[in-house]
Amino acid sequence: MKKSVILGALTFAGLAAGAAAAGTLDDVQSRGKLNCGVNAGLVGFATPDANGEWGGFDVAICRAVAAAVLDDANAVEFVPTTGKTRFTALASGEIDVLSRNTTWTFSRDVDLKFTFVGVNYYDGQGFLVPKELGVSSAKELDGATVCIQTGTTTELNLADFFRTNGISYEPVPIETEAEAQQQYLAGACDAYTTDASGLAATRAAFETPGDHVILPEIISKEPLGPLVRHGDDEWGDIVRWTLNAMIAAEELGVTSANLSEMAAGTDNPEIDRLLGTTGSLGEKLGLDATWAQRVLAVGGNYAEVFAKNIGEDTPIGLARGLNAQWTEGGLLYAPPFR
């Protein structure tokens, strides 16, 4: 008995000690693998395919970082996390970066001690209901049973929304995305709520997506993005500028198709700095000059990754909307590479 207490305490202390260590870049490079926390299964954002290969919009960030740091987009250990386990996994050092449609909030940044390196998808919380329910607005959901994924900002927004509108509801907390779908389809809840992008992805996986509608109300702001632990700014910079490189590449017109051509040198100095043809931005990051070329070689720029995984030609069918470049009326705005 005493022995197991001691062992348990030792394990705990060991975990805590691991978390405190800085130098994530060195750790990742000596390990030869990037540990990346992703959603346990959300079509379009993070799912393993029939061969067990992970793919999706969030997964692309992991692969891009791995390409930049390790020169191998496949040197990623994907760690499936739930809404509940993700922060513990990141804080304890089990994963190096969390790319799992996680909302950037004040308390997660300040109180949970995480650094959100940017936003890769501007989202908002919505409701999915069966068409036959005959509901056209979320305000008509008085008394409805609502399925929510537990451990997310969703359940706080939901409580706020119903309280402000003075209507009642019955929350059904659910641990995973898959379970939520099963409960929703079994009719155990009238509505399912999560980020609108997640709803679109969920609906795309249904047998008859046409029988379900996403209500027009978006009840919250959900800037989703990758995050790292506080305390290792160099590592945070690498993930931040990997994301920015993908966004800037779209703005500058660098795609996976014309990458090699552009890398030979262009008349746009910003492209040259980004791709490492001139300047030494890569060295300043602690990487080499061609890091951004490797990032873009994996899946292309932001637009290509978006179109391939969740864009309008995929079953998920999300429009760019807020996620268009600032030059096209969206919110994507990468700081200058200079």
Added chain:
Amino acid sequence: MSSITDPPKANFRLSMLIYDTRYRSATIQIVALMGFMLLAAWLIGNAVENLNALGKTISFGFFHETAGYDINQRLLDYQSGDSHLRAALIGLLNTLVVALLGCVTATVVGVFVGVLRLSKNWIVAKIMTVYVEVFRNVPVLLWIALIFALVTESTPHPKTFRGLDTGAVVVTNRGTYLPEVLFSNSLGDISLFGQSALRFDVSLDLLAIVLVLAGGFFASFKLRKRADRIQEATGDRPTTWWQRLLVIFVPLGILLAVLGLHFGYPELKGFNFRGGTHLRNSLIALWLALSLYTAAYIAEIVRGGILAVSHGQSEAAGALGLRSGRIMNLVVLPQALRVIIPPMISNYLNLTKNSSLAIAVGYMDITGTLGGISMNQTGRELECVVLLMAVYLVISLSISASMNWYNNRVKLVER
């Protein structure tokens, strides 16, 4: 005759702590204890230091912050604006409810199955064997998930009741609705602890009913004692059963009539039924799975306890002319209880601890509130887990203490 003298205290030398057998064992124990405490202090210090390095200090201040989330099953009033402490309390009550329901059901089913496993009827005995083996050998989490899937998938959607709109007992895929007890001349509630997180309303109606029932049982007990005295004095036992029933039920009936007892039935309004007592599927699934799983263990304990009573006892009882049912109730079970109670305690403890699997079906017990959503929203893992462990420890020790008290009462007093 030589007398034993006290050790000469003046001659105590430090080396005696090791070389003198009178002190040696104490010395070793104290050194070991100090070593253990040093190790514990080092581990705790290490954890605190690392948390500081992460910028997280241990603090329980988050308890008074707004929880912000809703809980579907709440025995006390709770809104999303209440504190994390209040949410933890609601979760704790949910844990206690499912543990209590589970322990009672598991005991009833377990005793029943255990006795039937010894039945001379081959089919009955074999069916019970299959039940015990199937439930015992599959992890309880799978049973919880299976029963939840069954109650959700096999029950009708509330909309199938449209047109019917009400009923005494309604089974839907959102749970089962039972009539609720209402009083038209209610005495009201007493609010304890004002507006604090631990506020608690005590229903005066319930209090009155409990008092009247207790009075009734006391009177009934007195009547039995009186009958015993008359039997000992005269040899004739007066018929008292109807008097004993009267003293319990007449005052209770009068009280309920005065309070204006009536039932509230669930009614279909909008998406769901409203009114009535709502047993959610998560509670039903957790309750059934935990009871059936633990009952399989209890059945084996009961069977073992009965087999432990010497066969001569039932033969002797048979020789006195007792029927088999009475032999079981009057002779075998009272003796078997002495063997049954101690292992039963650990099964009650197991059931209570297993109730923390509730999150699998979205039942908001204390692991779901304090150790789930609150922990996640505040990021206070260490504090929440330590508190959670303390809560389960207190619950388990209380169950243990009360069962040990009962065990001491029924166990054979030996000299």
